Amino acid sequence: MAIGAVMHTFTVQLADVDRGxxxxxxxxxxxxxxxxxxxxxxxxxAYALEYEEGIAFSEGISATDEPAVVVRDLTGRMTAWIEVGAPDAARLHTGSKLAGRVAVYTHRDPARLAPTWVGKTIHRAAEIPLYSFDRGFVEAASAVIERRNSVTISVTERQLYLEVNGHTFSSAITEQPVA
Structure with missing residues (x-):
């Protein structure tokens, strides 16, 4: 943990109807x-929407050789590389070669993010989904985050319903390919 890092706890009730x-x-x-x-x-x-056995957070922003969220099988082999934010093409290329599945979740405008990857080498780029949320959704919901958080996440028909510490938000989950 980095010096000055703040610990947060999240108790999450997850109901992802789309994935069961x-x-x-x-x-x-x-x-x-x-x-x-x-x-x-x-x-x-990203953790909740990709939740499966073997999922874990990496060291976050300070992890240079791992994604924000990783899934490993029982042997320790990486099966999913899940990036958050605005990863560069080289990270996506590396992740796609190391893991069977790669995904990107962003709180930024995907129309501004996707062009940064154009013309760059990204292994299996057409198979990498870029997930984004309605404009302002993440910023509004993140404004009510505290050190201890009670969260409910419900997903049905690619619509995300989020409750954070008694405040409710909703957004469509938009998917587009990286390339």
Whole structure:
């Protein structure tokens, strides 16, 4: 954990109807001093929306050789590389070669993000989904994050319903290919 990092706990009630995943998650996440609340919340959303056995957070912003969220099988082999924010093409290329599946979750405008990858080498780029949320959704929801958080995440027909500490938000989950 970085010096000056702030620990957050999230008790998450997850109901992802689209994938048939229902669980209660207890998450402890260190927020790096240079990490925004929007990035932190996007990490939590990516974790919940990709939740499966073997999922874990990496060291976050300070991890240079791993994604924000990683899935490993029982042998320790990486099966999914999940990036958050605005990863560069080289990270996506590396992740796509190391893991069977790669995904990107962003709290930024995908129309501004996708052009940064044009013309760059990204292994299996057409198979990498870029997930984004309605404009202002992550920023509004991240404004109510505290050190201890009670969160409910419901997903049905690619619509995300989020409750954070008694405040409710909703957004479509938009998917487009990286390339």
């Amino acid at each position: 995943v229902y669980d209660e998650l207890s998450l402890r996440i260190a927020q790096h001093p240079s990490e925004t609340s929007a990035y932190l919340l996007t990490r939590v959303l």
